[in-house]
Amino acid sequence: MSDLWGMGGANNAIGLDHQDNAAIAMVFKALDDPNFQKLTMEHKNDFELVYNDHIVSVQVKGYMLGFAEMGRIVAKAPEGRSKYVLLADSYGNARSFINVFNTFLENPEHYTEFEDEVCSKLNLERDTSDFSKAMLFRFEEFSQLSGEPLALSEISKWAARTNRHCDSVKVMAALKLPFLEKRKVRGTISKK
Secondary structure, X not given: OOOHHHOHHHHHHXXXXXXXXXXXXXXXXXXXXXXXXXXXEOOOOOEEEEEOOOEEEEEEEEEEEOHHHHHHHHHHOOOOOOEEEEEXXXXXXXXXXXXXXXXXXXXXXXXXXXXXXXXXXXXXXXXXXXXXXXOOEEEEEOOOOOHHHHHHHHHHHHHHHOOOOXXXXXXXXXXXXXXXXXXXXXXXXXXX
């Protein structure tokens, strides 16, 4: 059995490719929003989607998350964002919790009923900014194995919505180099 942890550079490259796939998928979901302006790479988080009136900060993980890691990510998230997204794979009770958590965020009137569970599972103090940030999070499944097909799917959906005929694979390949270059300098990719 090979030791995956001993593959530092290879694992890094795989992780960065996974982040690129996630960024591509999120950008193509956002392109139709007239308030979407740009994508920043490796600035305050893995990437951020910048809109006229808010910023969505995105963290991407290529491994399965449990409660403890989810709580650490919430605590380390940059302050002052209007929304946070965590794209990762999860397992067991964490996956069930994510489903309940996301449903809860859509129905905030049940806020107090779920508050104790959020604090307990993610090991957060109720009176801290970490709990307030947790309420701005959206946890989404984005498996490393399905990241590329999901990005290609979002490109295809965008092309269909906008009546554009394009090769999704070529579009994605064309975006990989600018993403790599912008990541090195914490750069920005404009919607234009």
